[in-house]
Amino acid sequence: MTLPAKNTIVLLSGNEAIARGAFEAGVTVASAYPGTPSTEILENFARYEGIYAEWAPNEKVAVEVALGASMAGARALAVMKHVGVNVAADPIFTASYTGVRGGFVIVAADAPELHSSQNEQDSRHYAVAAKIPMLEPSDSGEAKEFMRLAFGLSERFDTPFFLRSTTRISHAKGTVRLEDPERPPIALGFVRDPGKWVMLPAYARKRHRVVEERMRALEEFAETFEGNRIEWGDRSLGIVTAGVSYQYVREVFPDASVLKLGLAHPLPRRLLREFADGVKRLVVVEELDPHIENHIRVLGIPVEGKEKVPILGELDPRIVRRSLTGEAAPVRPAEELPARPPSLCPGCPHRGLFFVLNKFKATVTGDIGCSTLAALPPLGGMDTCVCMGASIGNAFGMEKALGKAALGKVVAVIGDSTFVHSGITGLIDMVYNRGFSTVIILDNRTTAMTGAQDHPATGLTLMGKPSPRLNLAALCRAVGVEHVYTVNPHDMEQTEAVLRRELFREEPSVVITDAPCVLLPEHRRKQRPVYEVMADLCTGCRACSKLGCPAIEWVHFTPEQAAAAGKKPSQKGMARINPLLCDGCNQCPPLCKFLAIVEKGS
Amino acid sequence: MNRERGNIFLAGVGGQGIILASEVLCDAFLLAGYDVKKSEVHGMAQRGGAVTTHVRYGKKVFSPLIEPGKADLIVAFEKMEALRFLHYLCPEGAVLANAQEIMPPPVTAGKERYPDRVAERLREATPRVWMVDALAAALSLHEVRAVNVVMLGAASTLLPLPEERYAEALHARLPEKIVEVNLRAFRAGRALVPPAVV
Numbered sequence: 001m002t003l004p005a006k007n008t009i010v011l012l013s014g015n016e017a018i019a020r021g022a023f024e025a026g027v028t029v030a031s032a033y034p035g036t037p038s039t040e041i042l043e044n045f046a047r048y049e050g051i052y053a054e055w056a057p058n059e060k061v062a063v064e065v066a067l068g069a070s071m072a073g074a075r076a077l078a079v080m081k082h083v084g085v086n087v088a089a090d091p092i093f094t095a096s097y098t099g100v101r102g103g104f105v106i107v108a109a110d111a112p113e114l115h116s117s118q119n120e121q122d123s124r125h126y127a128v129a130a131k132i133p134m135l136e137p138s139d140s141g142e143a144k145e146f147m148r149l150a151f152g153l154s155e156r157f158d159t160p161f162f163l164r165s166t167t168r169i170s171h172a173k174g175t176v177r178l179e180d181p182e183r184p185p186i187a188l189g190f191v192r193d194p195g196k197w198v199m200l201p202a203y204a205r206k207r208h209r210v211v212e213e214r215m216r217a218l219e220e221f222a223e224t225f226e227g228n229r230i231e232w233g234d235r236s237l238g239i240v241t242a243g244v245s246y247q248y249v250r251e252v253f254p255d256a257s258v259l260k261l262g263l264a265h266p267l268p269r270r271l272l273r274e275f276a277d278g279v280k281r282l283v284v285v286e287e288l289d290p291h292i293e294n295h296i297r298v299l300g301i302p303v304e305g306k307e308k309v310p311i312l313g314e315l316d317p318r319i320v321r322r323s324l325t326g327e328a329a330p331v332r333p334a335e336e337l338p339a340r341p342p343s344l345c346p347g348c349p350h351r352g353l354f355f356v357l358n359k360f361k362a363t364v365t366g367d368i369g370c371s372t373l374a375a376l377p378p379l380g381g382m383d384t385c386v387c388m389g390a391s392i393g394n395a396f397g398m399e400k401a402l403g404k405a406a407l408g409k410v411v412a413v414i415g416d417s418t419f420v421h422s423g424i425t426g427l428i429d430m431v432y433n434r435g436f437s438t439v440i441i442l443d444n445r446t447t448a449m450t451g452a453q454d455h456p457a458t459g460l461t462l463m464g465k466p467s468p469r470l471n472l473a474a475l476c477r478a479v480g481v482e483h484v485y486t487v488n489p490h491d492m493e494q495t496e497a498v499l500r501r502e503l504f505r506e507e508p509s510v511v512i513t514d515a516p517c518v519l520l521p522e523h524r525r526k527q528r529p530v531y532e533v534m535a536d537l538c539t540g541c542r543a544c545s546k547l548g549c550p551a552i553e554w555v556h557f558t559p560e561q562a563a564a565a566g567k568k569p570s571q572k573g574m575a576r577i578n579p580l581l582c583d584g585c586n587q588c589p590p591l592c593k594f595l596a597i598v599e600k601g602s
Numbered sequence: 603m604n605r606e607r608g609n610i611f612l613a614g615v616g617g618q619g620i621i622l623a624s625e626v627l628c629d630a631f632l633l634a635g636y637d638v639k640k641s642e643v644h645g646m647a648q649r650g651g652a653v654t655t656h657v658r659y660g661k662k663v664f665s666p667l668i669e670p671g672k673a674d675l676i677v678a679f680e681k682m683e684a685l686r687f688l689h690y691l692c693p694e695g696a697v698l699a700n701a702q703e704i705m706p707p708p709v710t711a712g713k714e715r716y717p718d719r720v721a722e723r724l725r726e727a728t729p730r731v732w733m734v735d736a737l738a739a740a741l742s743l744h745e746v747r748a749v750n751v752v753m754l755g756a757a758s759t760l761l762p763l764p765e766e767r768y769a770e771a772l773h774a775r776l777p778e779k780i781v782e783v784n785l786r787a788f789r790a791g792r793a794l795v796p797p798a799v800v
Contacts, residue, residue: 139639
């Protein structure tokens, strides 16, 4: 990456700014697992010179790698979405005890409004529970500044630091002033210190005391930290806020007094009191849970918060205005229109698999990723989805509850990247405890939903280096699955035959669907046919529409139009393939009994 | 549109290149000396779903989101999406919509109909509606993927920046070998909005 000159002002997303801040702070080791809205942080960081960045199989490993680098004296970064913090919680809670050598920052990106997530949890609770300080920027410029600061603070207080982002920080762009990278002050090398690094009970007990002392020191720091600041204005309204909510507050109440908190944990007691004493009405505006509000209540200060400001979803200027004043200018009602939900892409290999799987009327325990979209109509091919890797444990649990009745009736479906992240241990459980469920691994050779990131089974690293490709079939055999078969999901006849055999087998089996994601460059570069519907042959039976392919459109007929087209008056319409969308996957032609779907120009 | 500050709401369908168009738009405003903020969502929302991007410029911009009822210009890359987000438009606002129709899943499945009279319904909301055929313009350049830059070109006629700012931004943002076709797409887009209205 070519470095713009020092002090240049550029427009960066919060994620780009976080990456830039890490680079300027002299971070040399960074690890992450992709997850919206955090993915682009490491993608951007990986482009800088002189650093190491990797995709870890999951967030727990990412934190362990970054902590190891910190132990060795490097400034280190681990990045994850909010639910990734759950996966990484184990090392995080104890890293709080060990502390750091090189500055260590964990970025947690929350998803209020669940634009692409399975829950709406608030990561600030982790800062409190793990006793780790947390910075919370309110735009790209501050994201870069806070990252730059965080590593030095981490070293000064001997603690990991959290930096919390949210969708509207990570995926919003704002101006950032670029600066030169600094040279971290700590010399590389691991220094033996069992009392600090070996968390045996005897040592950990002593470290717990250190943690409590550190939190007290950080509470003092919070009182004077420049990221916590009072902007005095009209004193009849005082708003305590943080993160992107600060921007909405400034937009809607330019004259109000504002206490802007850049440190979400620990909170500054004296500053809060000073602010509360200086204003007539005190309100907290924060997204998701009443974290700041509860803290103020504990101090015995009367405050308004979640009884006015929604706890659900994200805020915006209109919601903030309405919450505090009860009024908002009327807007025209939203139009009633056909919904446009996300869907599997035209040509997606998952569609073929789920279409076939539907024939078995089995209970499908699903997982996180693009395949979750198969839960939507018309496929409706998924019955559960909880978290990364849950499909396998869920299927096995159902099998144990239902006994023999589950044979052929329960199947787990999981993507390749998700399987590597958290599915392997579930599969081991199933084999070890003598299950018979079938696990389908959808191997599209990428982490698709987050925008096609590599993973251990793609044979390429984040930094573009070739690496040994994790062999999923061999791995499944190694954990004790004897029946492992690979199918081409676009060939639905073959896929159905294999599933029919494996679903009813009284032993565990794994079926791997092997076809690349249509978004991958190697697929896009391929010459692919385009299919069309022969209008004179289409009877309007809709067999092809059941695929739910966005390229297959339904053209309505009136009885007159049907007659004019030479069809029976009862024919309600016909199928049409949009040539701009068709990916040439060849899933639909075999579904047409009337042979109406053919290669264009054939 | 206002030279001091403004809110531009971009809407369309995942895969249409709205994010790239909005990047170029923001770069152009930044090059012209404005403070700029923009917001969008990634991930699941992008898989063929409705996609929106909020772009705001001014001397100092706080919120990255446009408040409903406060967009000065809606640029819809797909016709129906202009209707879907019409409640974002301010009373004096303008709508620029691509006449292209992309069927959403309930319509392709034959369960619902694509709405009719879209242009008329937009005009009932505001007299300032421009309906352009960006797909035809892109196809005439043999580059179907350039619909986004055609729309950017058309939008530029309604915005307070000189053409050169966009050209600079396109040069800076795009790989060398596709700059030329995109500059042509941009100019083709500019030609779609009659100069009399600007």
